Amino acid sequence: MANSARNNGPDAGDIGLALYQVLRSHGSSVPAKATAAAGLTEEEAAPGWAELESLGLIRPGRMPDEVDPIEPDTALLGLLARQREQLRTQQTALSEVLTSAESLMERYRPTVQRESAEIEVELVISDERKRQTLAEFNASITTSTGSMHPGPLPASDILAQSIKADEELVRRGIKVRAIYSQSVDSAPRQRKYLAQLSATGVEVRLAPQIPFDLLIADTHTAFMVANPENPSEAAIVVRGSALIRTYVALFEDCWLRSVPYSAQAAGTFDPDGELTEQHRTTMRLLANGLTDERIARKLGVSLRTVSRLVSEIMRYLQADSRFQAGVLAVTHGLV
Numbered sequence: 001m002a003n004s005a006r007n008n009g010p011d012a013g014d015i016g017l018a019l020y021q022v023l024r025s026h027g028s029s030v031p032a033k034a035t036a037a038a039g040l041t042e043e044e045a046a047p048g049w050a051e052l053e054s055l056g057l058i059r060p061g062r063m064p065d066e067v068d069p070i071e072p073d074t075a076l077l078g079l080l081a082r083q084r085e086q087l088r089t090q091q092t093a094l095s096e097v098l099t100s101a102e103s104l105m106e107r108y109r110p111t112v113q114r115e116s117a118e119i120e121v122e123l124v125i126s127d128e129r130k131r132q133t134l135a136e137f138n139a140s141i142t143t144s145t146g147s148m149h150p151g152p153l154p155a156s157d158i159l160a161q162s163i164k165a166d167e168e169l170v171r172r173g174i175k176v177r178a179i180y181s182q183s184v185d186s187a188p189r190q191r192k193y194l195a196q197l198s199a200t201g202v203e204v205r206l207a208p209q210i211p212f213d214l215l216i217a218d219t220h221t222a223f224m225v226a227n228p229e230n231p232s233e234a235a236i237v238v239r240g241s242a243l244i245r246t247y248v249a250l251f252e253d254c255w256l257r258s259v260p261y262s263a264q265a266a267g268t269f270d271p272d273g274e275l276t277e278q279h280r281t282t283m284r285l286l287a288n289g290l291t292d293e294r295i296a297r298k299l300g301v302s303l304r305t306v307s308r309l310v311s312e313i314m315r316y317l318q319a320d321s322r323f324q325a326g327v328l329a330v331t332h333g334l335v
Contacts, residue, residue: 011047013051014048015038015040015044015045015047015048015051016047016048016049016051016052016055016057017048018038018040018048019034019035019038019040019045019048019049019052020052020057020058020069021038022034022037022038023058023067023068023069024069027068027069028061028062028063028066028067028068029061029066029067030065030066030067031045031049031065031067034067035049055075055079056070056075056078056079057069057070057072057075058070119238119239119240119242119243120237120238120239120240121236121237121238121239121243122236122237122238122239123226123234123235123236124234124235124236124237125234130235133223133235133237134165134215134223137215137217137221137223137237138165138168138169138217140217140218140220140221141169141174141217141218142174142218143174143175143218144174144175144176144177144218145169145174145175145176145177145215145216145217145218146177146178146179146214146215146216146248146251146252146255147177147178147179147213147214147215147216148178148179148210148211148212148213148214148251148254149178149179149180149181149184149210149213150181150209150210150211150212150213150228151180151181151183151184151210152183152184153184153189153190153193156189159193162197163193163196163197163200166178166197166200166202167200167201170200170201170202175203176201176202176203177202177203177205177255178197178202178203178204178205179204179205179206179207179210179251179254179255179258180194180204180205180206180207180210180261181206181207181208181209181210182206182207182208182259182314182315182318182319184206194261198261203260204260204261205255205258205259205260205261206258206259206261206311206315207254207257207258207259207311208310208311208314208321208322210254211228211250211254212224212225212228213225213228213231214247214250214251216244216247216248216251219241219244219245219248220239220240220241220244221237221238221239221244222237222238222243222244222247223235223236223237223238224236224238224247256304256308257304257307257308257311258311259308259311259312259314259315275316275334278299278309279309279312279313279316280334280335281298281299282295282299282306282309282310282313283313283325283326283329283334283335284329284335285298285299286310286313286322286325286326286329287326287327287329287330287335288326289326292306292307292310295310310322310325313325313329317329
């Protein structure tokens with residue numbers, strides 16, 4: 001019978017029934033013996049034993065490791081008793097949920113509604129409305145502004161307008177900070193723009209990667225593109241400090257990971273330039289393919305310090321990636 005069952009691929013129910021019949025015939029038995037008596041291997045019998053246990057058809061025997069068969073009617077009564085207990089538990093849990101829901105709706109929700117009234121998200125589609133919104137954005141700044149730009153840079157006339165606007169902000173005593181992708185510092189027109197921007201008093205930094213375009217006015221308004229893949233499409237304006245805090249934290253993290261822009265050093269590479277021993281050690285570890293975590297352990301510094309060192313090395317070597325930085329370090333004989 002067992003051989004025929006294996007050939008026909010029995011399901012757990014057939015196997016469970018075969019094991020149950022053995023137990024009914026032999027009484028209390030160690031599962032291994034009952035399995036052998038049914039002509040099954042332990043692997044074949046496993047789903048059958050699982051079914052018998054789930055249905056409540058077996059229980060521990062008087063002797064260690066033995067199991068006893070249970071009458072189906074008794075097993076059914078036990079199953080119904082467990083179900084009643086589960087329903088009572090669910091009813092208790094449901095009552096607790098309803099009590100909590102009332103507390104949330106009556107006590108806490110009004111507070112959030114008051115905060116939400118101070119939050120506004122606007123989708124800006126037309127170019128004219130974008131220009132008007134940016135003008136309003138600049139006029140609303142009172143102390144500081146930060147921006148991130150992954151590139152590529154827009155047309156020259158737009159860059160000229162941007163420099164003029166930033167120059168006006170600096171004249172008003174506004175602290176202006178801007179982060180650009182390192183790839184921006186790779187062509188004469190782009191380097192010229194960065195130099196002009198820096199000359200107006202804007203603090204400019206370069207980073208290996210920037211997630212998306214972002215402008216922040218103080219801590220109350222953020223302006224960003226709706227589709228990072230196509231910056232010329234619609235823009236999103238978010239107002240309200242409850243939401244802006246997240247964007248401020250993102251900007252500050254990118255700022256700490258970026259490298260200060262130097263117009264004098266832009267576009268140049270001096271293999272005999274100033275590099276600390278820490279930079280050179282980091283370059284050697286980069287060239288060997290180590291991760292930031294392993295480099296941090298080797299140098300005994302934090303991950304943030306390693307990120308800064310790697311960014312400075314990439315800026316120094318004019319590399320677009322960690323891999324390229326390692327290759328250039330070897331090429332120039334720096335490691």
